[in-house]
Amino acid sequence: MRPHLLRLLALTATSAALAGCGDDRPAATAGNDSSAVGGTLVIAAPAEADILIPALVNSIEGKKVADMVFEPLAEIGASLNTVGDEGFQPRLAERWTWAPDSQSIAFHLNPRARWHDGRPVRAEDVRFTHALYVDPDVASPQAPNVSDIDSVSVRDSLTAVFWFKRRFPEQFFTAVYHMHVLPKHLLGDTPAAALKSAPFARQPVGTGRFRFSRWTPSERLELVADTAHYRGRAKLDRVVFSIAPDFTAATTKLFAGEADFFEVMRPEQMPELARNASLKAVPYAGLDVGYMLFNMRDAKAGARPHPVLGDVAVRRALTMALDRETMVRSVLDSFGMVPLGPHVRATSGADASVPQIAYDPARAAALLDSAGWRDADGDGVREKAGRPLAFRLLVPNSSKNRVRYGVLIQDQLKKAGVAVTIEELDFNAFSERLMTRRFDAAIDARHLDPSPTVIKQSWGGQAARARESSNYGSYANARFDAAIDSASAATDPARSRTFLRQAYRTLNEDAPAVWLYEPRMVAGAHKRLQITGMRADAWWAGIADWTVAPGQRIARDRLGLASAAAPAPVRLANGSR
């Protein structure tokens, strides 16, 4: 009789949670073990978030918060597959149906999904979100990523239909990855130009398993569990981003016990991490790649090829002259590896069989000799027609690793008879020089998108012609363009991979950059944290499922939700869209 009664009570509690009647009681959550609920995670943030509206976020810190407060229709899986809908997990959409001609996808919203202010999520919100992302006056940085979506229509209050301009393998990814659904009832009356300065941008109302609580600029930003969430409350009570002005201050917070988690530890910090009885190292995959980018065009007269680096033979020789394995060990120790190309190993298109330009100083010298670059005057620097084999290398001084790489490259190329002058700039000035193409070479780094075809934006011919694109080196090769276009159009994954391999091969042969490092990410975390998974594109994606074992809780874990600030009502700006 007694066990029967307990089962009945448990069933009642679960039903209450499923009906959206959750409260602070851990038992009243969908499938959550009461003992596993609770705890506080303090994340040391090395910078401040910019804006908390997903469509306008520019900073990685802003993206982390926005991703936790807002939700997409579906979430990419751990494999980061971008073709079709394999691996994608339901979020605001509980299911979806493809049109027979694949021109559209109908997303069926979860009827229990609610905004944090209690209003239900409706298909009209999805249509509004798409309109906002593509509105030229909003100028969303994500707009180019959703440009293949023609429109979003509302079939009924819970069904939003995405119509595409063309059929392509990444339609589903395009529809769900870049857009987080926004509340029309709170933003619909805000003029596009006023969005950035609207109160909503600093105190957002979303649908995520965490809701916004408070933000004290330069100090902290706090999120708390939405206890009534339709997918079950977050297991942690709260997440606090403790804002530090830079990397060093952020790691100090971790080591001093003022924070529980910092996402990137450096090799030189590992002994300290190992000595600290409260901390552990948590390795995870990332999507970052660093490279020395060559400018194909003359920095002073963009129409002309670069007098030194415009020659593919020189670029190949420079690549051969650099011992990238040794450099990666010197700078990153075991925290990095030499990339296979412009992509990282965690992406679905990664291919270790693509030929690489190997380290071979003798062949590099021979190649430079045959290209006419010889050290005739014996000063250690090769010349050709009176021009020395020399270039300036831009390095952002905000990155210790890239500064170190600059010195190593300078030293190794000196042995090959190449004079490299390092120009250290702060990040803003560095970026400006890249964007305006006023550089010879630069050590740049990218955080990639899971889509393997995203490299088209950085290396595609069309992007090279558009001066404002992110193809800063103005690299262009019709063979690469054709291969990457075919890869993005192929519906068969195997065929798509074949084309991708061709694209990577072309790029490696042309050497528009020397692929320097692919970091192996290692986070520092408090030992009491049970981290359930860190996705390569967004390590924070699973925080709602991280837990703190009851027996290991410290004072800040026992704060509960009572002290959480209720979000202030969001004032609406005047005007209309």
Place this chain on the structure above:
Amino acid sequence: MGRYLAGRVAQALVTVALVATVTFVLLHLAPGDPCLDIEGRGVSAELRERCRVAYGLDRPLPEQYVRYLAALARGDLGWSPSLQEPVRSALARALPNTLLLMGAALALAFGAGIAMGVAQARRAGSLLDRVSGSLSMAVHALPDFWLATILLLVFAYWIPILPVTGTSDDLVYESLSPLGKVADRLYHMVLPALTLALLLFAAVARHQRAALLEVAHEDYVRTARAKGLGERGVLRHALRNALLPVITLFGLAMPALVGGAVFVERIFNWPGMGQLAVTAVTRRDYWVVTACVVVVSAMVAAGNLLADLLHAAADPRLRDR
């Protein structure tokens, strides 16, 4: 005295205006672009241009300058593109933190420095004088950023008894009682204020010691002693005159204190003017940087003015000039 004061205020205003001008021009001539930070690196040229127009950066520099000065004269410090709020809101948040830190550091440095100087002067040549003098000079010789880093290292890693970052406890501050909030702030202020104070303390002590020793041989001190005044009374007599060099030091200390605050705020993650300015520089937020420089130069000018007033209060002869 009134004319003198008015003259000093006018002088301070001119100094602030000059500093604002130089800052404005240098910032705009430096490489970089605020719109890169606002719109992101991959932004199109069209969006970037739209951003430049929105912030008036497309206009000729002299026009931008005149507009800025006109706005400044109206008390409008502009809109911060990196923070997406009025500059005055950012300043209103940061300035009290800096004033609190500098105020605490000044009180500590001058309070302890004067006491130490007096103690050393009274036992001039003793072991205490020699040891404390050497120690304080050693501390004085340390660069501010080094001292801050060492204190951070000691209290973050070796003896973790004091908070090393921030102005308050990230989690419990909001739920504390008013008294608890004050205590929490003071607790968080110990390290940054101590670092800043240590930088000044030795100089104050040295100046106070030297000044007291100098006046100790003055006729009026000898007369006071001859009239049978106790040592305490003699000290009170002598100290008033011996304070003049220390007051001068107060005026001179302001720029050093402001400079030190930049490092200290950065290292201890204290969200004051220094940290605001440094972050704004990296993000090319011209408006915040210029406002910070204007406010800081005004603070330095005010500090010097205050030193003059204290001089006049301590030395009646100056009031009549």
